[in-house]
Amino acid sequence: MDxxxxxxxxxDRWRRFESELAELSRYQLSFRQxxxxxxxxxxxxxxxxxxxxxxPGTPAHRLLxxxxxxxxRALVRQERRAKGGIAHFFFRTFPATFRRALPVIGVAVAxxxxxxxxxxxxxxxxxxxxxxxxGPEAVEGLAQGEMWTxxxxxxxxxxxxxxxIATNNVGVGITAFAGGIxxxxxxxxxxxxxxxxxxxxxxxxxxxxxxGRLLEFISAHGPLELSxxxxxxxxxxxxxxxxxxxxxxxxxxxxxxxxREAGILLAGCLPWFVVLAFxxxxxxxxxxxxxxFKLSVGLAFEAFFLFFALNPFSPPEAEGLLPSTxxxxxxxxxxxx
Amino acid sequence: xxxxxxxxEGIHREPSMEQEGIGIDGTLLALxxxxxxxxxxxxxxxxxxxxxDYLLLSCLLFICLFGMIFLAGALSLGEGWxxxxxxxxxxxxxxxxxxAQEIYWEGRTVGKMxxxxxxxxxxxxxxxxxxxxxxxxxxxxxxxxxxxxxAIDRRSRRLGDLVAGTLVIHDRDPRPALELQRLPSxxxxxxxxxxxxxxxxxxELESHRADEMALRLLxxxxxxxxELLADVPQGxxxxxxxxxxxxxIDQHQIPMS
Numbered sequence: 001m002d003x004x005x006x007x008x009x010x011x012d013r014w015r016r017f018e019s020e021l022a023e024l025s026r027y028q029l030s031f032r033q034x035x036x037x038x039x040x041x042x043x044x045x046x047x048x049x050x051x052x053x054x055x056p057g058t059p060a061h062r063l064l065x066x067x068x069x070x071x072x073r074a075l076v077r078q079e080r081r082a083k084g085g086i087a088h089f090f091f092r093t094f095p096a097t098f099r100r101a102l103p104v105i106g107v108a109v110a111x112x113x114x115x116x117x118x119x120x121x122x123x124x125x126x127x128x129x130x131x132x133x134x135g136p137e138a139v140e141g142l143a144q145g146e147m148w149t150x151x152x153x154x155x156x157x158x159x160x161x162x163x164x165i166a167t168n169n170v171g172v173g174i175t176a177f178a179g180g181i182x183x184x185x186x187x188x189x190x191x192x193x194x195x196x197x198x199x200x201x202x203x204x205x206x207x208x209x210x211x212g213r214l215l216e217f218i219s220a221h222g223p224l225e226l227s228x229x230x231x232x233x234x235x236x237x238x239x240x241x242x243x244x245x246x247x248x249x250x251x252x253x254x255x256x257x258x259x260r261e262a263g264i265l266l267a268g269c270l271p272w273f274v275v276l277a278f279x280x281x282x283x284x285x286x287x288x289x290x291x292x293f294k295l296s297v298g299l300a301f302e303a304f305f306l307f308f309a310l311n312p313f314s315p316p317e318a319e320g321l322l323p324s325t326x327x328x329x330x331x332x333x334x335x336x337x
Numbered sequence: 338x339x340x341x342x343x344x345x346e347g348i349h350r351e352p353s354m355e356q357e358g359i360g361i362d363g364t365l366l367a368l369x370x371x372x373x374x375x376x377x378x379x380x381x382x383x384x385x386x387x388x389x390d391y392l393l394l395s396c397l398l399f400i401c402l403f404g405m406i407f408l409a410g411a412l413s414l415g416e417g418w419x420x421x422x423x424x425x426x427x428x429x430x431x432x433x434x435x436x437a438q439e440i441y442w443e444g445r446t447v448g449k450m451x452x453x454x455x456x457x458x459x460x461x462x463x464x465x466x467x468x469x470x471x472x473x474x475x476x477x478x479x480x481x482x483x484x485x486x487x488a489i490d491r492r493s494r495r496l497g498d499l500v501a502g503t504l505v506i507h508d509r510d511p512r513p514a515l516e517l518q519r520l521p522s523x524x525x526x527x528x529x530x531x532x533x534x535x536x537x538x539x540x541e542l543e544s545h546r547a548d549e550m551a552l553r554l555l556x557x558x559x560x561x562x563x564e565l566l567a568d569v570p571q572g573x574x575x576x577x578x579x580x581x582x583x584x585x586i587d588q589h590q591i592p593m594s
Contacts, residue, residue, distance in 0.1 A: 002522060003520065003524070003526065003529055004517075004518075004519075004520050004522075041368070042368060042369065045367055045368055045369065045371045045373070046369070046371065048371070048373060049371045049372065052372070052374070054526065055526040055529070055530075056526055056530075057526060057527065057530035058526050058529050058530050058533065059529075059530075059533050059537075061526075065373060065374055065376075068367060068371075068373045069373060069375070069376075069461060069506070072365070072367050072373065072460070072461040072462055073443075073455075073457055073461060073462055073463055074463075075462075076367075076460055076461065076462030076463075077462055077463060160417045160418075160420035160421045160424065162421065163420075163421040163422075163424040163425045163428075164420075164421075164424055166425075167424055167425065167428035170428070171428075174432070174474055174477075175477065177474065178474055178475045178476075178477055178478045179478060181475050181478050181482075181496045181497075181499075181500055182478060182482065182496075186478060239500065243499075252459070252499065252502060255499060255500060255502075256500075256501075256502045259471055259500045259501065260467070263467060263470070263471055263474075266474075
């Protein structure tokens with residue numbers, strides 16, 4: 001077929017497809033119209049293939065390639081329907097993912113504990129490390145028997161510190177998660193830095209014999225805050241594992257599956273950061289609340305979170321998630337047209 | 338009438354039509370396993386889009402900050418509340434700027450629209466909302482690793498694209514479609530492509546250069562298919578003569594029914 005006949009015979013179809021595609025974004029199509037559109041899409045694809053081999057570089061080829069691309073974008077959808085909405089996510093999907101991720105979470109916890117111990121030991125031996133994290137003013141305050149955390153109630157309005165704490169924590173959580181893509185290096189950095197910081201702060205307060213007040217301050221929010229950071233880090237490690245150990249699968253597919261799991265883990269933690277910010281502003285720094293009360297609030301929230309995350313009542317075989325080893329149709333067009 | 342024919346030099350050569358940035362491996366398998374070339378966006382245009390987006394984002398953050406300070410003064414909010422709202426607003430803006438736009442505009446942000454780029458999934462289809470969120474959560478890491486990663490990857494993906502399984506492609510209309518309604522029957526695709534490219538781009542060329550090239554094509558037509566030149570009026574420029582001989586019609590000037 002020569003070029004001119006090809007164009008003359010088929011161009012009405014191409015123009016029609018173009019205008020039908022434009023309509024698709026404006027109106028809800030009937031089933032019959034959609035069927036017609038899918039049929040024309042197939043014809044356009046075939047025309048495109050012909051043009052690509054026989055008439056490469058011609059205006060018809062360019063037009064057809066553009067039509068094929070916008071048709072594909074409009075008609076092919078990889079959306080996996082999430083089951084049941086928000087409640088289903090928090091009561092089924094998140095706990096199931098959390099339980100599967102327990103070994104990785106264990107790694108994050110272990111790493112954090114080791115670096116906390118390191119920071120603690122190092123600061124006891126060399127108190128100047130505390131200066132590094134707290135700054136000279138806070139350390140000077142400690143020497144005079146004042147906690148820097150007092151400022152949280154006295155000089156900063158509670159609404160401001162709540163939002164500051166929440167945004168800061170979420171930022172750390174997301175960084176720990178996103179750091180997984182650097183094969184886990186950045187995640188490890190976030191974990192170890194936070195661990196050393198905590199250990200060192202405990203160490204320096206101990207140096208000035210103020211550890212009681214520090215523990216009182218962190219007892220209400222500490223357990224939950226540290227759990228959330230470690231879970232975000234575990235999500236980062238899931239990503240890293242998908243990136244590094246692809247096994248027999250294409251790396252992209254393995255990484256995609258890992259990213260889905262990691263994303264669920266992160267999304268499940270996000271609302272808790274808000275809860276955390278309120279505890280950290282309203283309960284932790286208040287001098288009139290007894291240390292015992294603060295500690296029980298901290299433990300209660302931690303227990304509540306763990307119960308929620310482990311959710312012993314949800315069925316163990318959680319549906320809706322592909323195990324990362326199963327072959328998924330990713331990478332293959334799955335338009336049912 | 339147009340002098341001696343030249344040997345058709347410059348006509349059978351493969352035209353450099355791939356100005357749309359087709360990369361290696363830039364194909365997708367569509368329905369029926371038909372290959373469609375994907376106009377993958379490269380490092381340059383993506384960096385440009387990112388720079389535009391970050392410029393806009395910093396303007397927005399700035400406006401937000403000062404707008405809130407002004408508003409807080411006007412509404413006499415306590416400084417605690419004003420600071421709280423500003424912090425949350427800035428945080429939300431910073432983290433949602435990219436994925437909110439990409440979800441709403443189907444894979445585009447303002448910067449991507451300006452650079453005529455679009456995010457699609459690996460099959461050329463619309464990327465899922467989850468994928469769009471994911472690729473932008475990794476963005477802060479990509480501020481460091483994005484450029485090397487795009488330079489290395491055959492499909493110019495940054496780490497966020499690898500995680501979310503997305504690609505960024507050029508999303509622009511090709512040059513105004515121009516149709517040649519009358520062609521010598523033995524002309525191949527390369528001949529058609531070169532002639533069409535000349536006629537379509539003539540306004541951008543220096544007129545004497547365009548005429549010079551048109552003249553070469555006319556000489557060839559004159560030698561091979563003189564009948565096509567029979568009804569071309571005398572005394573018009575070679576470019577206009579070529580257009581008349583081949584019945585060139587600019588599709589974009591014909592309103593579609």
